[in-house]
Amino acid sequence: MNDAAPARILIVEDEPTLAAILADYLRNAGFATEHIADGGQAIDAIKGWNPDLVLLDLMLPGRDGIEICRELRGFSDVPVMMVTARVEEIDRLLGLQVGADDYICKPYSPREVVARVQAILRRAGKWKEKNGDAAARAGLVIDMERHEAMLDGKRLDLTPVEFRLLNALYSHPGRIFSRDQLMNHVYSDYRVVTDRTVDTHVKNLRRKLDQASPERELIHSIYGIGYRFEG
Template identity: 40%
Template sequence: MPRILLVEDDDSVRISLAKALGRYGHEVDAAPTGEQGLRMYRERAPELVVLDLMLPEIDGFEVCRRVRAAGNVPVIMLTARGDDTDIVGGLEAGADDYVVKPVEPRVMDARIKAVLRRGTPAPTEQPSTASFRDLIIDRASMTVTKAGREVALTPTELRLLLELSESPGRVLTRQQLLESVWDHSYLGDSRLVDNGVQRLRAKIETDTTAPVFIQTVRGFGYRFGPV
């Protein structure tokens, strides 16, 4: 049973969503403020955080940054509107996905399950270990090392790297990546992909201004190199 931390200051939303997610089989801890959310995060060690952005005391952006700095637990942010500033700010703070309120519990359950699945390797005929210069990807153990040091990746970052590296040299569109990594079967938000690539590059590239492993194909998407 996945342990979820829900941080939401609206009492009615927090209580109803926590109960609904419980019916879907999640174990939910709920906090009304950012400060309490961070305390529960340290005490309860959740597998995923659902985080409202507009919180008292410490806002959701700062909570997300602190959660991300502490480890690789995935974060789904809740935003009251499809505001570009909120969405971009949340993604830049380290969120893996976002849902615009009001959200139906079944939709939130689907987003949670999709994020948690990213830590599970997809079936592949690829060798379990592949080396690309000083980057080693072990699909069996789900570990990545760079210059001999293990790289700490979130489930989303790991899934993105596995997807891109499965066929080096092949160009994948943002929509293809949204479907295979984020499980968005509809025309989703390409900012999820671009932000995910940016965060992944920061961890595996020696020089993010001249990326070697994740190359942008302008007007199309991304490909994995070197080839």
């Protein structure tokens, strides 16, 4: 952390072991944490502690995460990462306007949670890497005026669709995009295309990224949902 005061993460999770592990990883990454286990206490805790981000489990005693998030959005724009134990719930959450900024499914790697938290807070201007944002974005540089992209100093030979696709993912690191959302970014005329078309564009884009930097996977598939960029 570069700021004088660490960003504060509120963990709303009823599994004490999991909450303790998350808190340890987040504190080791330089964040301050608080934990509550009862969904009925979440709103008061958010108002009282004023966190910079809320890790919010979907299934909680007292009150579920969707209800909490909806009420929260009535008085705060604090970033929310929704956590669920069921993959099929993510698709439903993406279709609901509950106001969450990201979604992650159990079981997950605590390191991935930390990376996603960092990405969300970077977007909100509340967290910076020690080596600067350029380093955090995996050496990828996008020039919107020239419609060019470079990875580790190598120019990527992208089609217009691939360029728009990459820019959409790159501009929101850690965010899960459904195929429909990516279609809206890629095709400004909202033409009707199939999921397979989007998958083909992503496959071609990944191949070009891999040619420039074979050691890393920058675009990650989220099974049954879509894609996200992780630097």
